[in-house]
Amino acid sequence: MAAVSYRPYFSAGLKEWLFTTDHKKIGIMYGITSLIFFLIAGLSALAIRLELYQPGLQYMSEDAYNQALTVHGVLMQFWWAVAIWGSFGNYLLPLMIGARDVAFPRLNALSYWLFFAASVLALLTFLPGNHIRMMWTGYPPFSLNENAGPVAFYALIIHMLGASSLASAINLVVTNLTMRAPGITLRKMNLFLHAFLAMNVIQILGVPALAGAVTMLLMDKYFHTAFFDPTRGGDPLLYQNLFWFYSHPVVYVMILPAFGLISEMIATFSRREIFGRTSMIFAIWGIAILGFMVWIHHMFTSGVPDWIRILFSYTTVLIGVPTGIKIFNWVFTLYKGSVRFTTPMLYTLSAIFMFLIGGLTGIPLGLPAFDIAVHDSHFVVAHFHYVLGMALTLAVFGGFHYWYPKITGRMYSELWGKIGLVIIMIGSNLFYFLQFIVGLEGMPRRYADYPPIPEWVRLHELQTIGAFILAFGVFIALANLILSTKLGPKAEDNPWQSPSLEWLIPSPPPPHNFDKIPHMPEDWDPYNYEWLEKQHKKA
Amino acid sequence: MKEVLAYPANYWQTMYEIWLFVAVVIYLVVFIPAAIFLWKYRYRKGVNEKAQHVHESKALEVLWTIIPTIVVIYLATHSFAFYRVQRNAPEKAMEIKVTAFMWGWEFEYPNGKKVFSFFNSVVNPETNTYLKPEEVNDMFKAYLPAETPVKVLLTSRDVIHSFYVHPAKVMEDAVPGRITHMWFQINKPGEYWVFCREYCGTQHSKMAAVLKVVPKEEFEKWLNQGMQTSEVLNKGNL
Numbered sequence: 001m002a003a004v005s006y007r008p009y010f011s012a013g014l015k016e017w018l019f020t021t022d023h024k025k026i027g028i029m030y031g032i033t034s035l036i037f038f039l040i041a042g043l044s045a046l047a048i049r050l051e052l053y054q055p056g057l058q059y060m061s062e063d064a065y066n067q068a069l070t071v072h073g074v075l076m077q078f079w080w081a082v083a084i085w086g087s088f089g090n091y092l093l094p095l096m097i098g099a100r101d102v103a104f105p106r107l108n109a110l111s112y113w114l115f116f117a118a119s120v121l122a123l124l125t126f127l128p129g130n131h132i133r134m135m136w137t138g139y140p141p142f143s144l145n146e147n148a149g150p151v152a153f154y155a156l157i158i159h160m161l162g163a164s165s166l167a168s169a170i171n172l173v174v175t176n177l178t179m180r181a182p183g184i185t186l187r188k189m190n191l192f193l194h195a196f197l198a199m200n201v202i203q204i205l206g207v208p209a210l211a212g213a214v215t216m217l218l219m220d221k222y223f224h225t226a227f228f229d230p231t232r233g234g235d236p237l238l239y240q241n242l243f244w245f246y247s248h249p250v251v252y253v254m255i256l257p258a259f260g261l262i263s264e265m266i267a268t269f270s271r272r273e274i275f276g277r278t279s280m281i282f283a284i285w286g287i288a289i290l291g292f293m294v295w296i297h298h299m300f301t302s303g304v305p306d307w308i309r310i311l312f313s314y315t316t317v318l319i320g321v322p323t324g325i326k327i328f329n330w331v332f333t334l335y336k337g338s339v340r341f342t343t344p345m346l347y348t349l350s351a352i353f354m355f356l357i358g359g360l361t362g363i364p365l366g367l368p369a370f371d372i373a374v375h376d377s378h379f380v381v382a383h384f385h386y387v388l389g390m391a392l393t394l395a396v397f398g399g400f401h402y403w404y405p406k407i408t409g410r411m412y413s414e415l416w417g418k419i420g421l422v423i424i425m426i427g428s429n430l431f432y433f434l435q436f437i438v439g440l441e442g443m444p445r446r447y448a449d450y451p452p453i454p455e456w457v458r459l460h461e462l463q464t465i466g467a468f469i470l471a472f473g474v475f476i477a478l479a480n481l482i483l484s485t486k487l488g489p490k491a492e493d494n495p496w497q498s499p500s501l502e503w504l505i506p507s508p509p510p511p512h513n514f515d516k517i518p519h520m521p522e523d524w525d526p527y528n529y530e531w532l533e534k535q536h537k538k539a
Numbered sequence: 540m541k542e543v544l545a546y547p548a549n550y551w552q553t554m555y556e557i558w559l560f561v562a563v564v565i566y567l568v569v570f571i572p573a574a575i576f577l578w579k580y581r582y583r584k585g586v587n588e589k590a591q592h593v594h595e596s597k598a599l600e601v602l603w604t605i606i607p608t609i610v611v612i613y614l615a616t617h618s619f620a621f622y623r624v625q626r627n628a629p630e631k632a633m634e635i636k637v638t639a640f641m642w643g644w645e646f647e648y649p650n651g652k653k654v655f656s657f658f659n660s661v662v663n664p665e666t667n668t669y670l671k672p673e674e675v676n677d678m679f680k681a682y683l684p685a686e687t688p689v690k691v692l693l694t695s696r697d698v699i700h701s702f703y704v705h706p707a708k709v710m711e712d713a714v715p716g717r718i719t720h721m722w723f724q725i726n727k728p729g730e731y732w733v734f735c736r737e738y739c740g741t742q743h744s745k746m747a748a749v750l751k752v753v754p755k756e757e758f759e760k761w762l763n764q765g766m767q768t769s770e771v772l773n774k775g776n777l
């Protein structure tokens with residue numbers, strides 16, 4: 001490639017950042033916002049764990065606890081597990097398909113700034129009088145009660161997030177389908193992009209249901225309609241149906257792109273194409289479609305008719321099948337590979353084995369015979385911390401390390417990367433595994449206080465210790481990433497030797513990505529490592 | 540049947556054991572090959588520098604589609620069979636009505652006798668910490684006969700709560716405007732917790748009650764002793 005010198009995109013001035021429509025800058029802004037909220041939500045989690053260390057209320061009132069838990073849940077779900085894909089997706093999609101930007105760059109900037117506005121509003125809920133205490137689920141009639149806090153505020157935040165997600169989803173689906181460079185067929189497209197496409201389709205189909213639900217909530221509270229208020233003929237279960245019609249699929253919005261990152265990294269570091277690539281793609285879409293047919297598993301004890309519970313228990317456990325296909329294929333990708341244990345690879349392997357625990361504990365939750373004892377207990381909390389707090393978060397941190405040289409042009413420290421991961425794994429397993437056990441023993445969810453049953457107390461103490469170890473590990477991992485932007489050695493353009501298109505251009509990428517739109521040759525494939533070697537020999 | 544503390548917890552226990560067995564087997568089926576591959580195919584200079592070419596295997600893909608499908612359908616069907624029993628009260632069950640409110644429980648017995656339990660009746664008023672079940676004042680306790688199935692008709696006066704009987708491992712939501720149901724039977728006399736398991740505001744985590752399970756004759760005696768136990772003292776809470 002010709003040695004043209006250019007200013008790296010991130011050395012731009014403040015004004016350029018604020019008015020940018022460049023997908024790379026927007027991706028980075030999503031990432032930083034998302035990380036900041038991850039840290040805020042993490043701090044509120046530490047406050048919660050501190051309060052649960054012993055029975056009784058030592059550090060905060062019930063209301064403060066309920067607010068901290070609401071903040072933790074909402075921020076972790078929407079600002080971390082969903083919004084972080086705004087970062088990876090925006091940054092990687094155009095680079096992986098050989099495009100100079102997304103289809104509608106200004107709309108993309110609008111999506112980010114709507115998200116930013118929602119973020120500011122979310123911070124304003126910390127002000128006295130704005131405290132929201134209705135948990136991320138916001139079930140009426142409780143959410144119509146004064147005790148829950150200002151619903152209008154909450155509804156506004158959800159609408160801004162929803163508008164941002166919809167605009168972004170449509171933009172990125174169009175980009176993906178219409179702007180792939182010649183030679184990048186759907187079959188040859190990166191698995192991350194397949195997952196990301198499915199994620200955006202789920203958003204487009206699901207967000208309107210949630211938007212409808214919070215609008216009805218708002219109207220019930222302020223305009224005296226009666227959608228959910230049983231004293232005037234409404235039905236509170238209607239809300240739950242609308243809410244979960246979106247909020248179950250949203251867990252796949254969160255995890256599918258994480259599966260995508262896992263596939264990218266495990267292929268690169270085994271130096272092999274993903275095993276069973278076709279069935280991997282079918283599994284992604286199978287999960288996306290089945291994901292819309294299982295929502296009642298969140299309502300097994302809510303009073304819906306018994307036959308519906310049974311029907312949805314079958315659909316729920318069937319989701320385990322495409323999920324299992326993905327796991328088996330990842331394992332067989334290692335077979336006859338040449339496996340390199342870099343930091344991102346270790347994150348990937350950890351993510352897979354933690355996801356396995358999360359998935360296997362999801363299955364019994366889909367069985368009413370089991371769920372009636374653990375619904376709304378800490379067992380459910382542990383289940384989704386294995387899938388979100390661990391599998392997703394580990395995949396994301398793996399991704400941070402993997403694309404670090406691409407984004408910054410520098411290398412992080414492998415040693416500190418591995419130390420951070422080991423501490424995170426020790427802390428989170430101590431924390432979340434014991435959460436399963438205290439849940440099996442009956443500990444109810446969303447409890448600021450609990451009776452001094454001796455086993456519960458012991459389990460809670462150890463969990464709190466685990467949580468602080470986990471936080472320390474996250475601190476090390478992030479400190480390594482932040483300090484390496486200054487101290488890290490200069491990275492090569494393609495340190496992992498991957499033929500995926502984003503690695504074939506300089507690191508960091510030039511402002512316009514590609515001088516010429518690339519034409520990918522017949523024998524190229526994002527996972528054809530031999531092709532890359534042949535290119536090297538030719539050069 | 541062997542001595543069980545409470546029904547239908549025994550069904551839950553069996554379901555739990557079946558699942559745990561299946562889950563551990565699946566975990567090992569994934570983990571062991573993965574560990575072997577990671578070791579055997581690790582990169583070494585001069586020995587394993589390059590991956591070998593591997594063809595996809597239709598047979599394997601079919602295998603790991605069909606077998607998990609059979610396993611999960613088996614689990615769901617087993618659950619179906621159990622759930623019918625866990626869900627439907629035996630015909631001779633005693634029926635009580637439980638009404639939840641922010642924050643406490645009202646228990647109404649077949650003869651109309653009522654017990655009220657409040658969030659502040661399960662705590663030490665000075666420290667606001669939980670008491671042990673035995674330390675709670677008897678007038679706030681819902682008495683129940685041992686070895687007798689109890690069917691609970693549930694509803695709520697304000698927001699959604701959930702009635703979770705700790706030893707019996709069952710719960711069902713108390714939804715305003717609806718009547719839901721569940722059943723359980725506790726065999727061993729003693730004092731047991733009931734917790735609210737659906738978030739309902741400030742005192743959600745203190746919305747517990749104590750079930751005092753006593754031999755049948757003692758229960759009959761208690762049932763016919765006055766119509767109400769606790770309301771008068773706690774009018775302020777309603």
Ligand code: HEM
Pocket residue numbers: 137251252254255297298316317319320323358359360362363364365366367371374375376380383384387388392
């Ligand atoms: C094998 C696949 C899975 C199955 C069968 C499954 C099943 C379930 C079931 C039945 C529940 C409801 C339990 C209850 O409330 O009683 C649940 C809760 C939950 N699951 Fe999963 N799950 C799976 C994977 C996932 C994944 C991949 C994620 C996220 C990335 C996830 C996130 C959650 C969350 C956040 C909740 C709790 C929602 C709430 O009540 O706040 N699950 N899961």
Ligand SMILES: [Cu+2]
Pocket residue numbers: 247248251294295297298
């Ligand atoms: Cu779900």
Ligand SMILES: [Cu+2]
Pocket residue numbers: 700701735736737738739740742743744746
């Ligand atoms: Cu409650």
